[in-house]
Amino acid sequence: MNKIKDIKHLLEAREASCVEVTKQFLSASQQENAELNAYISLTEETALKTAAAVDKKQQSGEKLLPLEGIPFVLKDNIATAGLKTTCASRMLENHVPIYDAAVWESLQKQNAVLIGKGNMDEFAMGSTCETSYFGGAKNPQNTDYVAGGSSGGVAAAVAGGLSIFGIGSDTGGSIRQPASFCGIVGLKPTYGAVSRRGLIAYASSFDQIGPLTTCVEDAALVFDAIRGEDPLDMTSRDSSAVSDQLTGDIKGLRIGIAKEYFENLPKDLADSLQQAIALYQSLGAEIVPIEFPMLKYSLPTYYILACAEASSNLGRYDGIRYGYHAEKFSDLEDFVCRTRSEGFGEEVRRRILLGTYVLSAGYFDAYYHKAQLVRNSIKNQFKTIFESCDCLLTPTVPLTAMKSGANLDPVKTYQTDICTVTVNIAGLPAVSIPCGFDSKGLPIGMQLIGNQFSEALILNTALAFERETAEQYIKTPDRGVKL
Amino acid sequence: MITQTELEKIAALAKLSLDKEDTQALLNDVSSILDFANAIAEVEVGELNLTEEKTKELREDIIYPSTSVEDILSNAAEQRDGYFVARKLGGLTDE
Numbered sequence: 001m002n003k004i005k006d007i008k009h010l011l012e013a014r015e016a017s018c019v020e021v022t023k024q025f026l027s028a029s030q031q032e033n034a035e036l037n038a039y040i041s042l043t044e045e046t047a048l049k050t051a052a053a054v055d056k057k058q059q060s061g062e063k064l065l066p067l068e069g070i071p072f073v074l075k076d077n078i079a080t081a082g083l084k085t086t087c088a089s090r091m092l093e094n095h096v097p098i099y100d101a102a103v104w105e106s107l108q109k110q111n112a113v114l115i116g117k118g119n120m121d122e123f124a125m126g127s128t129c130e131t132s133y134f135g136g137a138k139n140p141q142n143t144d145y146v147a148g149g150s151s152g153g154v155a156a157a158v159a160g161g162l163s164i165f166g167i168g169s170d171t172g173g174s175i176r177q178p179a180s181f182c183g184i185v186g187l188k189p190t191y192g193a194v195s196r197r198g199l200i201a202y203a204s205s206f207d208q209i210g211p212l213t214t215c216v217e218d219a220a221l222v223f224d225a226i227r228g229e230d231p232l233d234m235t236s237r238d239s240s241a242v243s244d245q246l247t248g249d250i251k252g253l254r255i256g257i258a259k260e261y262f263e264n265l266p267k268d269l270a271d272s273l274q275q276a277i278a279l280y281q282s283l284g285a286e287i288v289p290i291e292f293p294m295l296k297y298s299l300p301t302y303y304i305l306a307c308a309e310a311s312s313n314l315g316r317y318d319g320i321r322y323g324y325h326a327e328k329f330s331d332l333e334d335f336v337c338r339t340r341s342e343g344f345g346e347e348v349r350r351r352i353l354l355g356t357y358v359l360s361a362g363y364f365d366a367y368y369h370k371a372q373l374v375r376n377s378i379k380n381q382f383k384t385i386f387e388s389c390d391c392l393l394t395p396t397v398p399l400t401a402m403k404s405g406a407n408l409d410p411v412k413t414y415q416t417d418i419c420t421v422t423v424n425i426a427g428l429p430a431v432s433i434p435c436g437f438d439s440k441g442l443p444i445g446m447q448l449i450g451n452q453f454s455e456a457l458i459l460n461t462a463l464a465f466e467r468e469t470a471e472q473y474i475k476t477p478d479r480g481v482k483l
Numbered sequence: 484m485i486t487q488t489e490l491e492k493i494a495a496l497a498k499l500s501l502d503k504e505d506t507q508a509l510l511n512d513v514s515s516i517l518d519f520a521n522a523i524a525e526v527e528v529g530e531l532n533l534t535e536e537k538t539k540e541l542r543e544d545i546i547y548p549s550t551s552v553e554d555i556l557s558n559a560a561e562q563r564d565g566y567f568v569a570r571k572l573g574g575l576t577d578e
Contacts (some may be wrong), residue, residue, distance in 0.1 A: 357499040
């Protein structure tokens, strides 16, 4: 698969100009989008303007920055001033933000080339990309299957050879799960490592922005470019660069295996994960058995708290200051209700209702307050776990991609998030990397979870695996740009 | 687990209209999600320890240019003289 260094090489060796490379990616994206539906919009003008600036800099002999000239896709819940940002919702179908998200500012400073805005589940609520108002994104590995969610379009663009890297958001697994389904790398950083300014909020104490890439080295490069404390996001913190800490050496590393993550796994997934564990042992890691009895409470805890926060965050959509608005109504109250009911899709309305319920008088203590206590308990359990091991190895998802249009009922869909949500509950970093294929040829993902601000450790652990297995497990797509 | 009346009350709080046809499906969905969420009732956890003293860190009150009124109004359905307009009548009478 195409990597950042492949583009760098082309540009530095003057084998192609940035404008030429950009045109290739724009053209491939345009062509493939009819089938993959990875992008909600392509940002041709912005891309070519940036590419021209990169070429000018290149001609002047100045050294290029790490992400300079690299084509990428930005999930469409990240604000880009002057460019439509829709959250894949009718509510924001024509919305043009008036300010840039912090992450977009950082990438503009590096002259990274924005190819387009990535398709996603509506307001980041979903696990298939199919709640998108613009239809779901397809899995480039097999287009009968979903790309996953909620950063499905971003994953599809990267895995389909249409962008070199992507920026997604992860509230309960929305970077890692589509990365797992599409056979690429997805990193959810520690809560606070990347500013959330300009990320259109779903659940503010869970949301985090992170990279989707075709290799671990690229995930590290992108993370380094986007991390950092932002005075306009009080939950953000500075952290150290990780790219220069990756050696691939994991001798003596203690990898925790919690049996609760491996219960009832389909055979091909169980086998892949066992092989991965055996490989790590052969590379010098120590495997430590771990207990995680609180795991089974993480899904209800997540859905209670995330929906509560979502009901509060989405309260701002009233049709008056921005967004969709009802045309016919009887009074102001009716205007707001119709606007919201017509502007939001089914899954979003469901989660708002659930969130409102758990916050309402009479239910607040049993649900919201109790979930806060369970959240705290899960965080404490992780503290104990990380006394005995350096990272946890788990499946990313207990299944591979679902068929498009499978339309599982809400609870069955929520249950597939079991391996990913705990990470957001505790605000920890986690990376998903490809570790095999199932009997249908669909990618299987392995997740590494670390303690707070241990991105270097989990990426290094991922790199060690990738070095041994990339040729087997990272499948170049038969579409997209071939450099 | 959740009644029709409760659902209507929650919808009103959330400023969402309930379409008459899909109320039953919604009731079933929300009820099954609440059953699923109720799993936390069985776990015993301690109360949060909120007695830690924290110092307040306030930033300096420095004035800097902020967003223009023109930009803020640029996405509004309707605006007049620098104000957002929220219409009170919209062609339908109360049913």
